[in-house]
Amino acid sequence: MARKSDVDTEALLSNPPMALFFQGVLHECPLSEEPEDDAHILAAWEATFRRLYDEIPEDATLQVVDAHS
Secondary structure, three states: OHHHHHHHHHHHHHHHOOOOOOOOEEEEEEOOOOOHHHHHHHHHHHHHHHHHHHHHOOEEEEEOOOOOO
């Protein structure tokens, strides 16, 4: 856990997680069955993640959760 203001934003945005739970909504990068769609889907997710991340207040506490454990 860390305050957003303490997070290395550049590193996070360069390789964003595949999901973000924010304001009671789970936002996820969609999965594709077609490998040729991956680049487009990932680019769209990165833009969505960046927009959502920008909405999080600087004093908010962030927590990383491994959903695969």
